Amino acid sequence: MELRMFKRFPVVAATFGLFVAAAMPAFAQGTLRIGMTAADIPQTTGQPDQGFEGFRFAGYTIYDALVNWDLSKADTIADIRPGLATEWAPVEGESTKWIFKLRQGVKFHDGSNFDADVVVWNLEKILNDKSPQFDPKQAAQARARVPTLVGWKAVDKYTVELTTRVVNSLFPYDMSYILYSSPTNWEKQGKDWVKVALQPAGTGPFKVDRVVPRERMELSRNTDYWEKARIPKLDKVILFPMPEAATRTAALLAGQVDWIEVPAPDAIPRLKQGGMVIVTNKYPHNWAYQPSMVEGSPWTDIRVRKAANLAIDRAGLNKLLGGLMIESKGVVYPGHPWFGSPKFDIKYDPAEAKKLLAEAGYSATKKPKIKIAISTSGSGQMLPLPMNEYVQENLNAVGFDTQFEVMEWNTLVTFSFQPVTGDAATKAGVNAINISRATVDPYSAFMRLYHSSFVPPAGANWGILKDPKIDEMINTAHTSFDRAAQTKALADVHSYIVDQAYWVYIAHDLNPRAMNPKVKGFVQAQSWFQDLTPIEMK
Numbered sequence: 001m002e003l004r005m006f007k008r009f010p011v012v013a014a015t016f017g018l019f020v021a022a023a024m025p026a027f028a029q030g031t032l033r034i035g036m037t038a039a040d041i042p043q044t045t046g047q048p049d050q051g052f053e054g055f056r057f058a059g060y061t062i063y064d065a066l067v068n069w070d071l072s073k074a075d076t077i078a079d080i081r082p083g084l085a086t087e088w089a090p091v092e093g094e095s096t097k098w099i100f101k102l103r104q105g106v107k108f109h110d111g112s113n114f115d116a117d118v119v120v121w122n123l124e125k126i127l128n129d130k131s132p133q134f135d136p137k138q139a140a141q142a143r144a145r146v147p148t149l150v151g152w153k154a155v156d157k158y159t160v161e162l163t164t165r166v167v168n169s170l171f172p173y174d175m176s177y178i179l180y181s182s183p184t185n186w187e188k189q190g191k192d193w194v195k196v197a198l199q200p201a202g203t204g205p206f207k208v209d210r211v212v213p214r215e216r217m218e219l220s221r222n223t224d225y226w227e228k229a230r231i232p233k234l235d236k237v238i239l240f241p242m243p244e245a246a247t248r249t250a251a252l253l254a255g256q257v258d259w260i261e262v263p264a265p266d267a268i269p270r271l272k273q274g275g276m277v278i279v280t281n282k283y284p285h286n287w288a289y290q291p292s293m294v295e296g297s298p299w300t301d302i303r304v305r306k307a308a309n310l311a312i313d314r315a316g317l318n319k320l321l322g323g324l325m326i327e328s329k330g331v332v333y334p335g336h337p338w339f340g341s342p343k344f345d346i347k348y349d350p351a352e353a354k355k356l357l358a359e360a361g362y363s364a365t366k367k368p369k370i371k372i373a374i375s376t377s378g379s380g381q382m383l384p385l386p387m388n389e390y391v392q393e394n395l396n397a398v399g400f401d402t403q404f405e406v407m408e409w410n411t412l413v414t415f416s417f418q419p420v421t422g423d424a425a426t427k428a429g430v431n432a433i434n435i436s437r438a439t440v441d442p443y444s445a446f447m448r449l450y451h452s453s454f455v456p457p458a459g460a461n462w463g464i465l466k467d468p469k470i471d472e473m474i475n476t477a478h479t480s481f482d483r484a485a486q487t488k489a490l491a492d493v494h495s496y497i498v499d500q501a502y503w504v505y506i507a508h509d510l511n512p513r514a515m516n517p518k519v520k521g522f523v524q525a526q527s528w529f530q531d532l533t534p535i536e537m538k
Contacts, residue, residue, distance in 0.1 A: 030234055030235030030236065030536075030537055031234065031235055031236040031237070031238060031537065032234050032236070032237045032238070032258055032259060032519065032532070032535060032537060033237075033238045033240065033256070033257040033258045033259070034057070034237065034238070034239050034240065034257060034258070034259045034260070034261070035240050035242040035247075035248040035251050035252065035257045035259070035260040035261065036053060036057060036239055036240065036241050036242060036261055037053060037242070037243055037248075037261045037262050037377045037378055037379065037381070037409075038050040038053055038054070038241045038243065038377075038378065038379065038409065038410075039214070039241050039243040039377070039408055039409060039410065040213060040214045040241050040410065041058065041211060041212075041213055041214065041215075041216070041217045041239065041241060042054030042055075042057060042058035042059075043058065043137060043138070043141065043197065044058050044062065044196075044197050044198075044200045044208060044211055044217070045135065045137070045138055045181060045193050045196050045197050045200060046063060046122070046125070046138055046179045046180065046181035046200070046202070047059075047126065047137075047138035047139075047141040047142045047178075047179060048141065048179075049137075049141055049410060049413065050378070050379055050409070050410055050413075051378060051379030051380060051409070051413060051436075052379050052380060052438055052528035052529065053261070053378070053379030053380070053528075054379065055177075055528070055529060056379075056528065056529050056530055057217075057239050058217065058239075059179055059529075060179075060204065060529055060531075061204055061205065061206040061219060061237070061532060062200060062202040062204045062206055062207070062208055062219070063179035063180060063181065063202035063203065063204045064083045064084045064106075064179065064180065064202065064203045064204050065083050065084065065175060065176045065177065065178055065179055065180070066083055066084045066085035066088070066100055066102075066119070066175045066176075066178070066180075067080045067081075067082070067083050067085060067088070067172050067173070067175045067176040068080070068081055068082065068083030068084075068176065069081065069176060069525075069527060069529055071523070071525040071527055071529055071530060071531040072523060072525070072531065073523065073525065073526075074281055074523050074524050074525060074526065075526075076526065077283075077284060077336075077526045077527075078283075078440070078525045078526055078527035078529070080172060080173060080176055080441075082103075083103075083176075084102060084103050084106060084114060084119075084180060084203065085100040085101060085102055085103065085175075086101050086102070086103050087100075087101045088100045088101070088172055088175075090169075090481070091161075095167045095169075095481075096163055096164045096165070096166065096167055096168075097161055097162070097163050097164075098161070098162045098163075098164070098171060098172075099155070099159060099160075099161055100119075100159070100160050100161075100162060100175075101158065101159055102114070102115065102116060102119070102158040102159065102160065103158075103226065104158055105226065106203050106226045107203070107224065107226070108181075108182035108184070108185065108201045108202065108203055109182070109185075109200075109201040109202060109203070109207045109208075109222060110182050110184055110185045110188070110201040112182050112183070112184035112185070112201075114180065114203055115157050115158060116154035116155070116156065116157055116158060116159060116160045117154055117157075118180060118182075118183060119152070119154070119160045119180065120152055120153065120154050120160065121133060121183045122178070122179075122180045122181065122183075123149075123152045123178070125138060125139075125181075126138050126139045126142040126143060126178070127139070127142075127143065127146075127149070127152075132191065133183070133186060133191070135193045137193070138193075140417065142177065142178060143457065144448060144454075144456070144457065144458065144459050144460065145174060145177035145178065146174045146175070146177070146178060147165075147174075147443075147448070147454065147458055147459055148164040148165045148166055148168045148171065148174070149162060149163070149164060149165075149171075149174065150163055150164065150165045151163030162175075166478075166479075167478070167479045168478050168479075169478060169479060169480055169481045169486065170441065170442050170443055170477075170478055170486070173440075173441035173442070173443060173444075174443060176441075179202065180202065180203060181196070181200060181201065181202055182201040182202070184201075185199070185200070185201035197211065198211050203225075203226065204222065204225070205221075205222050205225045205227070205230055205231065205232050205532075205533050206219035206220065206221065206222055206232060206237060206532070207219065207220050207221075207222050209236075214241060215240070215241070216238055216239060216240050216241075217238070217239045218236060218237075218238050218239075219236060219237040219238070219239070220235065220236050220237075221233075221234060221235055221236070230531070230533040230534075231533070232532065232533045232535075233521065233533065233534060233535060233536045234532070234533075234535055234536065234537065237532060240257060242257075242260070243376060243377040243378075243408075243409070244377070245262060245263065245264035245267070245377075245383060246264065246267075248260040248261070248262075248263065249263055249264055249267040249270075249271065249514075252271065252276060252514055252515075252516070253270070253271065253274050253276075255516075258515060258516040258518065258519055258537070259513060259514070259515040259516070259519060260513060260514050260515070261513050262377075262382060262383065262512060262513070263278070263512060263513070263514040264383065265320065265321045265322030265324055265383070266322070268322050268512075268514070271514050275516075275517055276514045276515065276516060276517070277514065277515050277516075277517050277519070278512060278513075278514050279512070279513050279514075279515065279522070279524050280324060280510040280511060280512045280524070281510065281511055281524040281525070281526055282326060282333065282508065282510060282511070282526060283509070283510075283511050283525075283526045283527055283528060284332070284336075284438060284439040284440045284445070284526070284527070284528070285380055285436060285437075285438065285439065285508050285509045285511070285528070286328070286331055286332070286436065286437045286438075286439055286445075286505070286508060287325075287328070287380070287381070287382055287387075287434075287436045287506050287507040287508065287509060288328065288331075288434070288437070288503045288504055288505045288506050288507075289308070289372055289432045289433070289434055289503060289504035289506070290432060290433050290434075290435065290437075290449070290462055290463050290503055291305065291370075291431065291432045291463050291502075291503065291504065292420040292425075292430075292431040292432060292463045292464070293463045293464055293465045293466070293502075294420060294421060294463070294464050297420075297431050297463075298368035298369065298370065298431070299370075299431060299432065299463070301360050302500060302501060303356040303357070303359055303360040304356070304357065304360055304362075304368055305500075305501040305502065305503075305504065306344065306353075306356055306501045307352075307353040307354075307356040307357045307360070307398060307399075307400075308353070308370075308395060308400065308501075308504045309344075309346045309501050309504055309505060310346070310347065310348070310349040310350070310352050310353040310356070310398075311348075311350055311353040311394050311395050311397070311398040311400070312348065312391055312394045312395070312504070312506060313348045313394055314327035314328065314348060314506065314507065315327065315348065316390070317387065317390050317391070317506070317507065318507075320386065320387070320390055321382070321383065321387070321507075324382075324509070324510045324512045325382070325507040325508060325509060325510060326507070326508040326509075326510065327507070327508075328346065328505040328506050328507050328508055329342075329345070329346045329347075329498070329505065330342060330346065330494055330497070330498040330505055331437075331439055331445055331446070331494055331497060331498070331503075331505070332439050332445065332494060333508050337487050337490075337491070338442075338445070338487065338490040338491050338493075338494050339491065339494060340490075340491035340492060340493075340494045340495035340498075341491075341495055342494070342495040342496075342498035342499050343495075343499050344498055344499045344501060346498065346501075346505055350394075350397065350398050353398040353399075354398045354399055357398065357399045357400075362399055363399075364399070367399055367400060367401040368399070368400055368401065369401045369403075369431075370395070370400055370401070370402050370403070370431055370432055371402075371403045371404070371405060371428070371429055371430045371431055371432070372388070372402070372403075372404055372405070372430060372431075372432040372433065372434050373404075373405045373407065373412060373415055373416075373425070373428060373430045373432070373433045373434065374388050374404050374405070374406055374407075374412070374434045375406070375407060375408065375409040375411075375412040375434070375435075376406060376407070376408055376409065377408075377409055378409025378410075378412070378413075378436075379409065379436070379528075380436030380437075380438070380509060380528065381409060381434075381435075381436050382436070382507065382509050384434065385406075387506075387507070388404060388434065391506060392404070405428045405429075405430050412433075412435060413435070415428075415433070416433055416435055416456065416460065416462050417456050417457055418456055418457075419455050419456045419461070419462055419463075419464050420433075420462055420463055420464060421464065422456075432463075432504075433462055433463075436509070437449060437460075438528050440527065440528060442477055442478065442486070442490055443478075445490075446474050446477070446490065446493050446494075446497075447459070447474050447478065448460045448461070449461055450465055450467075450470050450474065450493075450497060450502065451470065451471055451474050452464075452465065452466040452467070452468075452470075452471050453471070465502060467500070467502075469496065470493065470496065470497065473489065473492055473493045473496060474493055476489045477489035477490050477493060511524065518537050518538055519535060519537065520535070520536045520537070520538045521534040521535045521536050522534065522535050
């Protein structure tokens with residue numbers, strides 16, 4: 001199926017992965033070699049691109065946030081914990097102001113100190129285009145992650161005050177995506193972010209030894225890491241971009257890498273036969289179609305949206321993926337604290353789908369035309385080519401006319417930085433987009449995707465959905481400082497979104513990766529991010 005997909009879609013398959021795999025030397029047992037799904041090395045200057053795979057391998061390895069993630073457990077959804085900040089709280093009586101107490105004694109890889117001035121410098125780097133250190137590439141990745149942050153100042157050497165535009169009780173989650181790079185290193189590299197990318201300096205558990213764009217990045221243990229319990233056990237980690245699943249599989253079986261992201265389902269029996277270990281776990285992931293909700297789009301009719309949701313044989317898709325997905329019934333999976341009690345049951349019912357399309361005025365001679373922007377691979381995208389072809393067959397079988405606009409993953413991410421009314425989508429003629437979304441926190445799951453104030457570039461409401469009821473419900477969740485009340489509000493939001501069938505919900509990934517049995521100590525967290533520090537090669 002996957003090979004057929006590459007022939008069918010007008011995409012030039014990358015071949016550099018085969019060359020890189022063939023050229024890989026053998027390394028000592030303290031070295032972990034990873035085949036990523038990304039087509040290039042993620043941005044290394046502090047705010048990674050390449051989606052959350054970028055954060056996983058070029059973010060939290062090299063850098064820290066004020067608020068880090070607890071990735072030490074496999075049996076519970078990952079949550080935030082202190083990072084470069086030891087504590088935080090809103091100012092009493094002024095809920096739009098937050099005080100963050102900073103960790104003392106932290107040093108960057110270049111030996112310089114982390115303090116409040118560094119925090120301010122880094123926020124200026126991404127949010128103040130008049131600052132000398134402003135980097136538009138990092139800003140493009142970071143701005144939408146902190147949409148309510150409007151003010152920042154150093155109170156003293158180890159205290160910062162951050163101000164939000166509106167009351168945002170979930171603001172600490174936003175700060176988990178802002179990573180801190182060394183101002184001293186930027187000065188040393190001639191105030192040139194291009195040079196910094198080749199010799200970056202963060203505070204994280206790994207240092208960057210070498211970056212070769214589109215080929216590899218080499219990391220080594222930071223023996224002076226501030227969190228002593230997480231000083232890496234590995235000597236080195238080497239990351240290789242390998243967007244093709246077949247290339248990753250061949251490299252693992254040949255002993256050229258030790259770990260691959262997203263193995264092809266049809267290769268799993270061969271990998272197991274070859275002694276490889278397949279690791280999976282549920283995590284906050286949503287693989288869906290985000291439709292255009294502007295005037296003239298067929299998706300503005302709820303009957304069309306419901307028909308699309310009922311047209312998809314998710315059990316068949318799961319079989320295609322070798323059981324490596326959860327059949328989607330909404331933004332989050334059943335059993336999640338935010339699932340709620342939606343009345344619309346997302347299931348496979350092609351007869352009802354055909355009925356709904358007929359009620360909406362469609363027929364065999366007048367089909368709803370949908371064109372979806374999709375990728376060839378990428379962070380959380382699972383196996384997008386065979387999956388999308390399968391869904392296309394399902395949709396066309398009930399009366400849709402489905403086409404795709406296919407592009408490389410990072411190109412698709414950049415494509416999504418403009419809304420559906422932007423030049424990119426207008427030129428391509430698309431009215432839906434397929435980008436795997438992280439539901440790791442309330443802002444990522446709901447506000448940035450469904451709230452009318454978060455149309456790109458402010459957020460990721462690409463389809464320009466405008467529903468005052470959703471806005472009000474999301475606002476309620478974000479202004480409550482009571483955890484139980486937050487959870488109830490978010491469950492209400494989810495129930496309403498599903499009942500309106502605002503997206504076409506298809507799959508939740510099980511986050512599969514395959515690895516050599518010599519890889520020991522890895523705990524697969526219920527997260528897009530993973531901790532490489534406990535791993536050993538034995």
